Amino acid sequence: GCRELEAHIAQRKKDLESSGDNAIQFELAKLNQCLMLLEQRTQDLRTVENIAMQSIPMIKTMEFSNMNLIRKINSAFIITLPVFKQALAQAIMLKRQRLQAESMAALDAKTNELLIKNARNSVEQSKATAQLASGSSIKIETLETTWRTIVSGIDETRAIQENARRQRIEDAKRLEAIKQEFRQKFSPSKTR
Known part of the structure; x- marks a missing residue:
């Protein structure tokens, strides 16, 4: 890993000092870049390992929560759902009765309102038609x-x-x- 590469870099530095060969200098630059990348990769892997270790308690907590939810769902099938169904059926029947009574009252009111509205609409339509017939289709504005x-x-x-x-x-x-x-x-x- 990193230690072997550091040892090799140290050896090549000694070779450069003894020989003065420029090719070794380029090799050292590449080796230093490789060392930096290897150190970064090692750090990344340590980080991922730590994250994975932290996930274990989270997964156990979620597992416990799931068991509690299953218990609650099973309880709901035995107790809550039958009571809810009965209350819902009663609420629907009461709402139907109220809607029927309101509908009959609204029908009476609408009938009277429509008679008045039709008379007014007839007059308004007659006036609007007269205005349309006397003007241009497209306004200059x-x-x-x-x-x-x-x-x-x-x-x-x-x-x-x-x-x-x-x-x-x-x-x-x-x-x-x-x-x-x-x-x-x-x-x-x-x-x-």
């Missing part, structure tokens, strides 16, 4: 509103497109700057 909406939409679309174009230009500059910085930091002359 409607046409003005639709024209303003179209023009506004075109202007907003142009603004969005112009902003997107400017953003693309700015993003291209920033990407080029990143690329130049990358080339400066990792050019072959700097990595040696």
